[in-house]
Amino acid sequence: MKDKTFRRLLAAVMIVGSVSSIILVLVTIHMYQNCSILSYIANGR
Amino acid sequence: MKKLTQQCIALIGAAAIFAVFDYAVYQNVTKRCIDYTSAEMQAKSVEVSEYLPFDPDSKIAAADSQLKLSSHPPVIDGAAGLFPVYSAFVHAVYPEDSVHYDGDQFTAESAMQYTNTRGAYKALAEGTVDVAVLVKPSEAQMQYAEEQGAELEFVPIGYDAFVFLVNSSNPVESLTCEQIRDIYAGDILAWDQVGGKHLLIDAKQRNPGSGSQSAMESFMGGREIHPNPFGALGSAIGFSFRYYVSDLAGSSGIKMLALDGVAPTPEHIADGSYPIVSTFYAVYDKHNPHPDLPVLLEWMQSDEAQKIIADTGYIPCNP
Incomplete structure (x- = not known):
């Protein structure tokens, strides 16, 4: 694999991974702030 | 390669x-x-459609009364957990044609409304509701009422236990009141400090102004609430009212803790041995001129209404 191709692939993985993680964290924070206490406790440990 | x-x-x-x-x-x-309850439960905190008055399939403690209010009775509102109580009141003494539910919400002309604790205190202060069945308000709600010129009066009509909840797999069965205050104040951070697993404590709260949050702030006795910021990685504790947990919301996967070794059973609430009992009230503005309001308030303390409270699952003030 050419270095240029590798760098592009790595950049794509980093961008997709970062964006998906940020979205997951933001959605989780929103859900954490709005979910009912009872559901939260029942789904937990 | x-x-x-x-x-x-x-x-x-x-x-x-x-x-x-x-x-x-x-x-x-x-x-x-992830909330697995119904969309109605998530949106309204109670299955309103299952506890409507004048519905033969309703789950309310339906009872008749000799008292029948006029065709323009006081507009009544209340908390989610107390919806079955005041719905049964409406069923007993309100004219059926005074209640209008469009399948999703009560219409503006309906004498029965449901806006939950925060909405009901706001409506009482602004004079759009005549009476509401609620627990005590927060300081901010009292202040708002004063600013609006309302002088709120509280007629006690029943009570229930204020309970603390954990996941059913949590080995802790009982805490002292002081331990719970320490947990919410941030002085106890892990379950192993109170006989549980090696997990952080996630001390959950409700929205400001909700009935149970106001009860929690009162229970803290002036101590600031500082939950563990990393608690989300651990195991949660929360609070609510016993009837709401056991009868309205469903208690699958959770358990109520004993306090100071006393479980929140109806017997322990009634005999006063359970340490945190919360009274609920018929709340109204002292200056409200509605002619039926004094009659309704007196009836809510009568044997008929008190039996409805007991049949619903709460503890009446005058058993």
């Missing part, structure tokens, strides 16, 4: 780091926040 292998390992490794991170976040936090 060796270079290609290294490049592939780097790409797969980078993807794996993100995948592991996302999986850990989902398993430890996101999954816990």
